Amino acid sequence: MKATGIVRRIDDLGRVVIPKEIRRTMRIREGDPLEIFTDNDGEVIFKKYSPIGELGNFASAYADVLYKTSGFPVLVCDRDHVVAAAGVSKKEILERRISTSLEDMIENRKSYNAGNGEKKLQPVEGVDHYCLAQSPIIAAGDVCGSILFLANGTSDDAREVEVKLIQAAAAFLGKQMEE
8 A cells, every 4th residue: 555645634524535636546536436445453445446346257257258259359347447358368458457548438438449430449558459349338327337349450440240249248248237
């Protein structure tokens, strides 16, 4: 754990303000859910809550099946990080931060289709893979993440079948999160 040197007081309603600099660097937005952890030393830790993270094993198995079916590498992301991957080195990509471009697409509930006149989308920071098709995962009206195909070198353009497959996958994962 890293000390920030920032001290805040609790108000009469029990609230603490998280400084803007920390919210910006940790990508915490208004309305984001936070988990609260405590330990025996009196530490209180806030962690961004990821509903997709709760589906970790299920999302990973689903990504594996989707990769084997389509032949395209698959990533499942929450609003900040990659939570499941198939068809690429998991060591290289899991838990990596998503790019601000992908984060904006998720936030605005936009899909992506390579070859549709859009510029190339690099979905993960510091990783040289480009997106083929992407769809946001929406559960109970809230956007929680994204599922996407990575280009595999055989094609830089998404066909209708890849776009429909990724949309169906996003809808399915969203439905699983509601149950």
